[in-house]
Amino acid sequence: MTKANSGESSPVVLSVDGVRKKIGRKWIIDDVTFDVREGEIFGFLGPNGAGKTTTIRMLVDLIRPSEGKITVCGYNVNRNPEKALQFVGSIVENPEVYTYLTGWENLQHFARMQPGIDNARISEVVDIVRLDQRIHDKVSTYSLGMRQRLGIAQALLGRPRLLILDEPTNGLDPKGIKELREFIRKLADEGLAVFVSSHLLSEIQLLCDRVAIISKGRVLAVGAVDELIARNSPYVLWELEPFAEAQALLAGRPDIQIQNLEDVNLDDSIIAGMGPDSLITIMDQDLIPEIVAVMVTAEIEVRAVHKINPTLEQLFLKLTEGENVE
Amino acid sequence: MNNMLPLIRNECLKIIKKKRFYVILLILIVLVPMFTYAQMRSAERSRDKFNSDWRLEIQQQIIDNQNSLGSDRIPEEWKTYRRIFVQQLQYYLHHDVNPNEPSGVTFTREFMDNSVTLFIPLLIMAVASDLVSAERTTGTIKMLLTRPVKRWKVLFSKMAALLMFVSLIVLSTFVISYLISGLAFGYKGFNIPVFTGFKISGDSVDMSTVHAVPQWKYMLMQGGLVWFVSVIVALLAFMISVLVRSTAASIVVMMAALIAGSILTNMASAWTTAKYLFMVNLGLTGYLSGTPAPIEGMSLSFSMAVLAVWGAASVIISFAVFTKRDILN
Numbered sequence: 219m220t221k222a223n224s225g226e227s228s229p230v231v232l233s234v235d236g237v238r239k240k241i242g243r244k245w246i247i248d249d250v251t252f253d254v255r256e257g258e259i260f261g262f263l264g265p266n267g268a269g270k271t272t273t274i275r276m277l278v279d280l281i282r283p284s285e286g287k288i289t290v291c292g293y294n295v296n297r298n299p300e301k302a303l304q305f306v307g308s309i310v311e312n313p314e315v316y317t318y319l320t321g322w323e324n325l326q327h328f329a330r331m332q333p334g335i336d337n338a339r340i341s342e343v344v345d346i347v348r349l350d351q352r353i354h355d356k357v358s359t360y361s362l363g364m365r366q367r368l369g370i371a372q373a374l375l376g377r378p379r380l381l382i383l384d385e386p387t388n389g390l391d392p393k394g395i396k397e398l399r400e401f402i403r404k405l406a407d408e409g410l411a412v413f414v415s416s417h418l419l420s421e422i423q424l425l426c427d428r429v430a431i432i433s434k435g436r437v438l439a440v441g442a443v444d445e446l447i448a449r450n451s452p453y454v455l456w457e458l459e460p461f462a463e464a465q466a467l468l469a470g471r472p473d474i475q476i477q478n479l480e481d482v483n484l485d486d487s488i489i490a491g492m493g494p495d496s497l498i499t500i501m502d503q504d505l506i507p508e509i510v511a512v513m514v515t516a517e518i519e520v521r522a523v524h525k526i527n528p529t530l531e532q533l534f535l536k537l538t539e540g541e542n543v544e
Numbered sequence: 545m546n547n548m549l550p551l552i553r554n555e556c557l558k559i560i561k562k563k564r565f566y567v568i569l570l571i572l573i574v575l576v577p578m579f580t581y582a583q584m585r586s587a588e589r590s591r592d593k594f595n596s597d598w599r600l601e602i603q604q605q606i607i608d609n610q611n612s613l614g615s616d617r618i619p620e621e622w623k624t625y626r627r628i629f630v631q632q633l634q635y636y637l638h639h640d641v642n643p644n645e646p647s648g649v650t651f652t653r654e655f656m657d658n659s660v661t662l663f664i665p666l667l668i669m670a671v672a673s674d675l676v677s678a679e680r681t682t683g684t685i686k687m688l689l690t691r692p693v694k695r696w697k698v699l700f701s702k703m704a705a706l707l708m709f710v711s712l713i714v715l716s717t718f719v720i721s722y723l724i725s726g727l728a729f730g731y732k733g734f735n736i737p738v739f740t741g742f743k744i745s746g747d748s749v750d751m752s753t754v755h756a757v758p759q760w761k762y763m764l765m766q767g768g769l770v771w772f773v774s775v776i777v778a779l780l781a782f783m784i785s786v787l788v789r790s791t792a793a794s795i796v797v798m799m800a801a802l803i804a805g806s807i808l809t810n811m812a813s814a815w816t817t818a819k820y821l822f823m824v825n826l827g828l829t830g831y832l833s834g835t836p837a838p839i840e841g842m843s844l845s846f847s848m849a850v851l852a853v854w855g856a857a858s859v860i861i862s863f864a865v866f867t868k869r870d871i872l873n
Contacts, residue, residue: 241872272872278690280871304692314683318561327557330550331691372687 228255231305231380231411237276237286239435247272247283248435254380254413259406261426261443262415269435270415271311274384277413278308290380304332307378309386313369317358321349321368324357325375332376343371362389370401381405382413387421399425420527423447431537438537446533453477454499454506455488455524461495464518474501474509488526498526548704551697555705559671568667568713569720576724579655584728587646598642606633628836631749632742639739641756647733648726649759653766655721657833660770661826662806664717665777669798671709672781674791675702676866681791685871695867703782703859710778714771718763734760742834749834762832769828772848776822776855777802783858786866802826809838816841822854 232254239247247269254260264270275281277288279299288295293302315324325343329335344353347367357365366386373381383402387395402425406412416422422429423443430440439446458464468474477498501509506523513520559565594600609626612618618626636643644650656664676699679685688698722731736759743750757765781798788794805823818824819839828851830837831844 241870275871278686280686280689282870300692300694302692303690306690308690310686310690312683314687316558316561316684317682318563319558323557323561327554328687328691330554331688331693333547376692 228257230254231256231291232277232413233287233289234273234277235287235289237273237283237288239272239276239281240284246435247276250286250430250432250435250437252430252437252440254411256379256411257406257409258427259402259412259414259425261422261429262413262432263417263419263422263429264415264432265417268432270417270432271384272435273432274308274310274382274413274415277382278306278310279303280310304376305379306382307373307376307380308382308384309366309369309373310382310384312388313365313372315357315365315368315372318356320356321353321360321364321371324368325353325371328372329375335375339375339377343374346374347371363391363394366390366394366398374405378410380411380413384415385417386414387416387418419447419533423527431533433534438534447527452503453526454501454503455492455522455526456497456499457493457495457521457523458497458513459495459519459521463516464513465497467512467516467518468497468499468509471509473505474499488524493521547693548697548701551693551701552704552708555675555701556708559675559705559709564671565709565712568670569716571667572717572720573724576655576721580651580725580728583646583651583725587644587729598644599637602633602637602643606630606637609633625836628742628744628749628834631751632739632834635739635749635751635754639756641737641739643738645733645736646729647736648722648729648731649733649763650736651725651729652718652721653738653759653763655725656718656763656766656770657829659717660773660829661809662802664714664770664774665802665826666799667713667717668710668774668778669781669795671713672706672778673785673794673798675706675782676785677788677791677794680789680871689871696863699786699863699866703779703862706778706782707775710774711771714767714774718767734758738762740765740832740834744834744836766829766832769832773826773828773851776851777826779855779858779862780822783862786862815839819846820850822851825850 230253234250234252237247237250238245250269250273252260262270262273272281276283277290277295279295279302282296290302291305293305295302315321316327319327322340322344325340326337329340341350344350347370349364349367349371352360352364357368360368366389370383373383381402386398386402390398402412402414406427414422414425426443428441429443429446431438431446456464456468465476469476477500479496479498503525506525510520510523590601594604609630613623613626633643674681676685679688689695737756738759739754739756740762741753741755743753777798780801781794784797785791785794788797801823805821805826808818808821808824809827816839819842824838825842825847827835827838828844828847831847837843837847
């Protein structure tokens with residue numbers, strides 16, 4: 219996957235500066251600051267309930283921040299929504315469209331809310347999301363994936379410079395997810411700034427150039443995705459036979475930490491592929507060949523060695539740790 | 545104003561596509577024949593009884609009401625009402641005008657009189673109650689408000705569409721009721737004189753201001769009043785739909801208010817401050833036909849002023865809340 223080179227020189231499309239939001243007596247968003255530049259895919263990563271959706275709603279003027287400033291292409295979103303939002307296409311949570319209208323009627327409806335969008339433009343976005351076969355059917359007959367595509371068509375109608383997608387892969391099958399990723403990359407290569415939220419690190423890794431990590435309403439880190447991930451040592455999963463001896467051997471090494479299975483939050487796809495006698499360790503990847511050699515000489519069968527990317531939780535742990543040290 | 549028209553068009557389109565308006569027409573087309581039939585039967589019966597002489601019928605009505613005035617079991621408020629009713633009947637009899645001349649036009653006039661406090665508001669609620677709340681329930685409000693359009697414009701377009709449909713509903717109630725009842729009673733009767741201008745003071749009627757107007761003129765006045773009531777009800781239902789997230793809750797709140805109004809009206813309330821509630825003021829057409837007001841101190845201008853204040857307040861609250869509120873879910 220090629221990642222666009224969005225240097226520091228590209229113009230800033232979205233700027234979020236010191237945004238805080240108080241609901242009731244609680245600060246649910248406590249200092250969020252980041253910039254999104256033209257042509258880059260910016261990830262917004264955090265567990266559910268961290269304040270991702272609240273932040274997104276503030277970006278599109280559904281919620282007013284208590285403090286701080288959000289600008290799109292130089293216009294303040296909350297003070298001047300009529301100007302700022304014309305540069306923004308968005309899907310907040312699910313793509314909700316009118317189910318009693320056809321796809322085409324829905325697009326016409328949203329086209330009327332903005333000057334300069336004619337039927338030719340509608341046909342154009344319909345072609346882009348490849349809905350032309352079913353566009354004149356009622357939306358109530360659409361599958362979730364088709365509604366998602368209609369939502370994206372709606373977001374692209376006004377030729378936005380910033381596209382905001384909230385958990386866009388929710389409810390899509392693997393093929394759909396892959397298509398969506400390629401599609402978003404294509405849009406970014408054409409110069410669009412794309413803001414994508416997700417609670418899955420892998421998702422962000424595969425898609426984004428830069429990422430902001432949010433937890434409990436605060437942005438913990440902003441930076442290039444590779445950089446953030448490189449800071450963390452990945453998990454290594456071992457399947458060894460006989461198990462007890464192998465465990466003793468690994469436990470005896472000071473540079474390897476065996477993790478409790480319960481403490482490690484792995485993706486379902488990995489758990490499903492795991493044998494019953496699996497060990498999960500944290501260690502330097504460069505040690506793997508050496509350990510394998512040790513196992514072989516100790517006559518322990520190495521059935522599988524598997525490198526697993528750090529999970530979001532692990533990343534958080536590292537980030538908050540770093541905070542304490544620095 | 546340029547970018548307002550497409551927004552209003554959007555809202556009208558959604559109301560039509562939701563098929564609410566068709567449901568309303570369907571309800572009218574089913575119910576009006578029922579009322580027409582009932583009216584026809586009662587007309588037939590009195591014709592048999594009084595040998596087609598409406599004077600006999602009116603006289604009998606006057607006698608019945610006068611007799612009941614002597615009874616101790618009837619509350620004083622009802623007696624007042626009946627005394628006034630008797631005086632009006634005598635006035636009609638004296639001027640040789642049949643107040644119940646059966647015709648499609650008369651039926652329509654009476655039907656509108658009877659439906660202005662509950663039936664027409666109900667039809668209006670079918671459109672008004674989910675105008676905003678449905679967008680919130682389905683989440684489409686997020687799409688609507690993230691477009692580069694100021695929030696007040698979105699709300700205004702909804703309100704404008706609503707007022708257009710309210711007018712359409714009032715008009716279709718008139719038209720459907722006339723067309724269907726005309727089948728049974730004939731389509732004539734626009735020029736029958738109808739008396740209006742009864743001034744009620746205490747338990748007697750001041751006849752000095754009473755004058756006859758042709759029925760069509762009377763119905764124009766009546767139509768205006770029905771429309772006014774409908775607009776106020778629509779604005780109130782609209783406000784509730786802005787305030788409440790669920791459409792069902794919005795309908796229940798509005799229904800409860802309307803039914804409370806009709807109960808309070810029937811209680812001939814001694815609680816005079818109740819006259820400032822909007823729901824006891826909905827029977828505006830009663831002032832035209834000379835029905836005594838449910839609470840003392842109410843008059844046509846008073847009721848219209850009360851309704852206007854309620855309507856204005858709901859518009860202000862709707863806009864204030866809608867433009868300020870955070871859309872959290």
